[in-house]
Amino acid sequence: MSVEAREARQPWILLSPALTAVTFLLFVPLLFIVVYSFWLSSATGADIPAFSFENWEEALTDPFYRDILLNTLKIAGITTIVCALMGYPAAYFIARARGNKAFLLLLLILPFWISYIIRTMSWINILGVSGAVNWLLVNLGLTEEPIQMLYNETTVILGLVHFLLPFMVLNVFVSLDGIDTNLEDAATSLGATKWQAFLQVTLPLSLPGLAAGGLLCFVLGAGTYITPMVLGGPRDAMFANLVYEAIITQLNWPLGSALSLMLLIVLGALVLIYNRYLGMAQLVKGLG
Amino acid sequence: MTRKIDDTTRYERLLERYRNGDLDRRSFLGLIGAAGVAYGLQTPFAKYAHAQDVSQIRFDGWGGVVSEAFREYAFDPYTEKTGIEVVDGTFSGGDEYLAQVRASQPGEYNIAHLSGVFDYARYKNFDLTTQLNLDNIPNFELVMDRLVEPYRAITPDALSAVPYNYGTTGLAYNRAYISDEEMKEKGARSLIDPAYEGKIGGWSDWRTRIWYGALATDQDPNDIQDMEAVWDAIRQHRDLALKYWGSGAELMSLLAEEEIYVTEGWSGRIAALQEQGHDIGYYDPPNGFGWQECLFVIKGSPVAACEELLNFMLAPETSIAVAEGQNYPPALDGTKVDLGDKIPTLPAYDPTGTLSGLTFADPEYWNGNEAEWSKEFSRVQRGY
Structure with missing residues (x-):
């Protein structure tokens, strides 16, 4: 074998474990879901192999699924905006901190050591009728009766912000940390106020990080189903809850497959748009 | 005396021979690969062997x-x-x-x-x-x-x-707010009583919701004649309820923490709450869910x-x-x-x-309607 041929083969050999894993753990299961989405479900829940567009037609034309999908995108959007508003100052503070950045980053990722479900359920002890906030309000005499704060859309968003905020902060931090602080000094030395220097120099340069954090928060937020189950009321549901119900409760795997692919396509389209205009490099840096 | 060696020991010995230079890299990787293939080939059949020795x-x-x-x-x-x-x-x-x-x-x-x-x-x-x-x-x-x-x-x-x-899935209620007499009088209708708006709970299970919807509309749960009335009762319950619970632990927590005053509940879980000292009543209405x-x-x-x-x-x-x-x-x-x-x-x-x-x-009756009712409940639950 020639040296050129061996060199050409080498990257593929090195990539083969990862490619094999991705193929068998991602693409093959995805292919199963695609196939399932064209099957039918009997009245008893048993799957009927077929090539039918019935599930797709239902998923795409039924206003029920459209409304829940739009509501899901709305909740994910609000969550992303709140994460950006809360996460940017925190990331800025960490990036500009002197000497203790590692410690602050450690504090940031500390919640990841606790299960997501436990973190979500912790809000019940904080905002519940006999939770910490109500206990404080009643004991301070600010209210006679405990206030009902849980089990609505606001608490769903609160739970999502709690879950996703570190992703936003990390991405923005990576972006801010890479900006040369001399640029701000140069701007102020040329007559700009600190606020103007931030608005015209730092903020534009950190936008890729903000966008990467936003994309992550949005995609992860739109795909969640645990938070609405734990912190939502009877009506509160996101699109993933419908997928869960179709597959788990109704045992209708074909419809559940079509719904899950629909969500995948919508969120995948957002990722593609992001990649088209901003590229994935910033996202990879933030995740790294 | 001979000693049986396990796969880990075999691998360690092989690795040692390779590191010592007794085995070239090609042979080492070839043997590892062969072991992987052999394991992969025998795995689908191993369960038959395992079945003989249940541990x-x-x-x-x-x-x-x-x-x-x-x-x-x-x-x-x-x-x-x-x-x-x-x-x-x-x-x-x-x-x-x-x-x-x-x-x-x-x-x-x-x-x-x-x-x-x-x-x-x-x-x-x-x-x-x-x-x-x-x-x-x-x-x-x-x-x-x-x-x-x-x-x-x-x-x-x-x-x-x-x-x-x-057991039964009956009505569980906080006696501090709802008396035994009131519960006996209202029965399943207590779950759609506007007086307890925001303090009502319910299991997210579609069968239970429909069963209690039938009871609230005075129908036989095993022979529902007016399904639209049942869906309306479920909608009323949904609008008055604080939360649909999804597990026995959540049911007990919601009642014990006084997040809700009335819900249907599993008899054993309510008995457990009573044993813990909570003043929770339990009532099986006529045609209650056994x-x-x-x-x-x-x-x-x-x-x-x-x-x-x-x-x-x-x-x-x-x-x-x-x-x-x-x-x-x-x-x-x-x-x-x-x-x-x-x-x-x-x-x-x-x-x-x-x-x-x-x-x-x-x-037969319930499983025959499962596909339609479970799907419809998903919509009703979300405001439809």
């Missing part, structure tokens, strides 16, 4: 005090006696568990503490039943005939499960070992201890077995052994 059985149940009772009174003594380990898992609902079983390999799940006769019929529809030899389960003779009949109607040739306990649970052996399981465990679990001393721990009456016939002092005081207990006072869901 553990997987049991899945409802968790909480129920699982604790099983562990203490049934599994640990069984393991001590037989050497077979019982690995127990939990699920929050039968639907979720069935989805897991469908996605699993035969033999992965063995015995499940399934609810009602619905699941038995559904597992049969999915070809997940096995055939138990009741001669290997002598304690089966002690079980109430009334509980066995529905299963025999579904699989006349052989059973795939043994009944284990029964159900039974069984220990179902799933297709592909080591049947003989499972039969042995079932017989052990049905033994009066085990069965009574588990029943007292989980607060649900056992399937044992009270006219054949002395059930002790506590069980006759449990909610839903029937001393006659006929269970004539309880209304059970007709599995």
Whole structure:
């Protein structure tokens, strides 16, 4: 074998474990879901192999699924905006901190050591009728009766912000940390106020990080189903809850497959748009 | 004396030879690859060999005090006696568990503490039943005939499960806010009483919602004539409810923390709350939801070992201890077995052994409507 041929083969050999894993753990299961989405479900829940567009037609034309999908995108959007508003100052503070950045980053990722479900359920002890906030309000005499704060859309968003905020902060931090602080000094030395220097120099340069954090928060937020189950009321549901119900409760795997692919396509389209205009490099840096 | 070596030792010796230079890289990687291929080829057939030597059985149940009772009174003594380990898992609902079983390999799940006769019929529809030899389960003779009949109607040739306990899904209410008299007067309508808006709960299970919707509209849950009225009652409940709970633990937490004052609830869980000192009342309205649970052996399981465990679990001393721990009456016939002092005081207990006072869901009727009703409930729940 020639040296050129061996060199050409080498990257593929090195990539083969990862490619094999991705193929068998991602693409093959995805292919199963695609196939399932064209099957039918009997009245008893048993799957009927077929090539039918019935599930797709239902998923795409039924206003029920459209409304829940739009509501899901709305909740994910609000969550992303709140994460950006809360996460940017925190990331800025960490990036500009002197000497203790590692410690602050450690504090940031500390919640990841606790299960997501436990973190979500912790809000019940904080905002519940006999939770910490109500206990404080009643004991301070600010209210006679405990206030009902849980089990609505606001608490769903609160739970999502709690879950996703570190992703936003990390991405923005990576972006801010890479900006040369001399640029701000140069701007102020040329007559700009600190606020103007931030608005015209730092903020534009950190936008890729903000966008990467936003994309992550949005995609992860739109795909969640645990938070609405734990912190939502009877009506509160996101699109993933419908997928869960179709597959788990109704045992209708074909419809559940079509719904899950629909969500995948919508969120995948957002990722593609992001990649088209901003590229994935910033996202990879933030995740790294 | 020769010593059998395991695969890890083999690998370590091979690695050592390679590092010492006794083996070239090509041979080392080739042997590792060959071992991987050999393992991959034998794996699909290994289960047949493993089946001859059962070292553990997987049991899945409802968790909480129920699982604790099983562990203490049934599994640990069984393991001590037989050497077979019982690995127990939990699920929050039968639907979720069935989805897991469908996605699993035969033999992965063995015995499940399934609810009602619905699941038995559904597992049969999915070809997940096995055939138990009741001669290997002598304690089966002690079980109430009334509980066995529905299963025999579904699989006349052989059973795939043994009944284990029964209970009701009745109305649970906080006595500090709702009196016993008020509850008896209002019954299922208390779940759609605007006076308790924001303090009403309910199980997210579509069957229970429809059952109580039927009761609230004075209909027979096993023969609903006006389904639209039932959906309207479910909508009213949805709009007044604070939360649909999804597990027994959540039910107990919502009542104990006074997040809700009234909900339907499982008799055993409410009895557990009462034992903990909470002033929670429990009322089975006329046509209240009676159900039974069984220990179902799933297709592909080591049947003989499972039969042995079932017989052990049905033994009066085990069965009574588990029943007292989980607060649900056992399937044992009270006219054949002395059930002790506590069980006759449990909610839903029937001393006659006929269970004539309880209304059970007709599995044919409910399973026949499952596809349509479960889907519709998903929409109604979300405001449609």
